[in-house]
Amino acid sequence: MSSIDSFFESVKLPSISEVARALIQSLNDPDGSISEVRDLITRDPALSAKLLRLANSAQFGLPRGVSTVDAAIAMVGMNQLRSLALGACLSGAFPNTPGLDKGVFWRTSMACAGYAQWLAEPLKIDGQVAWLTGMMLRLGELLIAQAEPRTLQEIEKLPCIPGVRWQREKRLVGFTEGQITAELARRWNFPMQMVQALQRSADPLAEQAFSRLGAVLHLAGLLAETPDATAQCVDNLPAEVLAVLELDIAWMKETFPLASEFVDIS
Numbered sequence: 001m002s003s004i005d006s007f008f009e010s011v012k013l014p015s016i017s018e019v020a021r022a023l024i025q026s027l028n029d030p031d032g033s034i035s036e037v038r039d040l041i042t043r044d045p046a047l048s049a050k051l052l053r054l055a056n057s058a059q060f061g062l063p064r065g066v067s068t069v070d071a072a073i074a075m076v077g078m079n080q081l082r083s084l085a086l087g088a089c090l091s092g093a094f095p096n097t098p099g100l101d102k103g104v105f106w107r108t109s110m111a112c113a114g115y116a117q118w119l120a121e122p123l124k125i126d127g128q129v130a131w132l133t134g135m136m137l138r139l140g141e142l143l144i145a146q147a148e149p150r151t152l153q154e155i156e157k158l159p160c161i162p163g164v165r166w167q168r169e170k171r172l173v174g175f176t177e178g179q180i181t182a183e184l185a186r187r188w189n190f191p192m193q194m195v196q197a198l199q200r201s202a203d204p205l206a207e208q209a210f211s212r213l214g215a216v217l218h219l220a221g222l223l224a225e226t227p228d229a230t231a232q233c234v235d236n237l238p239a240e241v242l243a244v245l246e247l248d249i250a251w252m253k254e255t256f257p258l259a260s261e262f263v264d265i266s
Contacts, residue, residue: 003174003175004175004179004180004183007143007147007173007174007175007180008143008183008187010147011143011146011147012146013184013187014093014094014142015093016089016090016093016188017044017089019040019041019043019044019047019085019089020086020089020090020093021188022040023037023040023041023082023085023086023089024086024188024189024190025189026040026082027082027086027129027190027191028189028191034073034078037073037078037081037082038069038070038073038078040085041069041081041082041085042069047085047088047089048069050088050265051069051072051081051084051085051088052066052067052068052069052072054084054088054263054265055072055075055076055081057263059261059262059263059264060075060076060263062075062076069081079126079128080128080131082128083128083129083131083132084263084265086132087113087131087132087135087265088265090135090136090139091106091109091265094139094142097142097145097146097152098145098149099145099149099152099153099156100141100142100145100152100156105138105141105142106264106265107259107264108138108224108225109134109135109136109137109138109224110135110259110262110263110264110265111220111223111224111229111259111262112134112135112137112138112217112220112221112223112224113130113131113132113134113135113220113262113263114131114134114220114257114259114261114262114263115134115219115220115223115224115257116130116131116133116134116216116217116220117130117131117134118255118257119216119219119220119245119247120213120216122247122248122251123212123216123245123247125212125213125216129191129193129194129213130213130216130220132194133194133197133198133213133217134216134217134220134221134224135265136181136185136194136198137177137178137181137198137201137217137220137221138177138181139177139180139181139184140169140175140176140177140178140179140180140181140182140184141155141165141169141177141180143180143184144169144173144177144180147173148172148173151172151173154168154172155168155169155172160225161225162221162222162223162225162226162236163202163221163222163225165177165225166178166202166221170202176201176202178198178199178200178201178202178217178221179198179199179202181198182195182196182198182199185198193211193213194213196209196211196213196214197211197213197214197216197217198214198217199211199214200214200215201214201217201218201221202218202221203218204217204218204241205240205241205244210244212245215241215244215245216245218238218241219237219238219241219242219245222236222237222238223237224259229256229259230256231252231253231254231256232253233256234249234252234253234256
């Protein structure tokens with residue numbers, strides 16, 4: 001039995017709905033149809049209502065309002081609506097965690113998702129896969145809080161310099177939040193691309209089997225933890241990761257998004 005298995009023996013896995021499980025399965029089915037995804041989402045009226053509120057929010061800037069899931073898929077796109085649905089399911093699966101500011105936690109998660117989607121575009125990585133994987137990155141910390149609540153205080157202590165939380169988790173728990181989320185994603189049967197990216201997110205250049213999405217998560221996570229991030233923050237990102245991804249620094253600064261523009265599913 002590996003140490004990660006031992007860690008998971010000490011926690012109770014969050015319960016996700018049958019709709020969420022079916023949506024995860026649909027991620028693994030390249031031949032899945034729009035009608036199948038629509039039928040899955042409409043099984044859950046509360047989820048459908050939340051997605052319609054999101055689709056009609058200012059972040060999407062749709063030319064007209066939508067009142068049905070079919071209309072939302074037509075305007076937003078099946079993959080994006082499925083990612084939003086899964087994000088909503090996962091955010092609702094975890095209870096409030098004492099010692100962790102829920103608002104800050106989910107705002108950081110949504111920022112990580114948004115930055116990951118932005119960085120995925122020039123790399124020809126599926127933007128919705130990047131968004132969903134970025135949103136999930138910090139979920140492992142919620143399991144750390146369940147297994148070792150006192151350790152959470154040490155992990156979250158000030159100052160919270162970008163990237164330092166990963167170092168504290170590795171030192172105190174033996175695993176980073178991304179590695180724990182990777183195992184959770186594996187157990188929930190998320191696509192292996194997402195599992196591998198989460199596994200390598202804290203140190204994307206250390207693994208022999210390089211994951212471009214894992215490197216994207218690394219950069220997105222650092223930006224998400226930077227207060228009031230601006231285009232100038234690009235200069236503070238690890239040059240070796242930017243180089244291996246062959247990202248255009250000028251493009252990054254010209255197109256740098258504001259975190260306030262990202263969709264908030266919390």
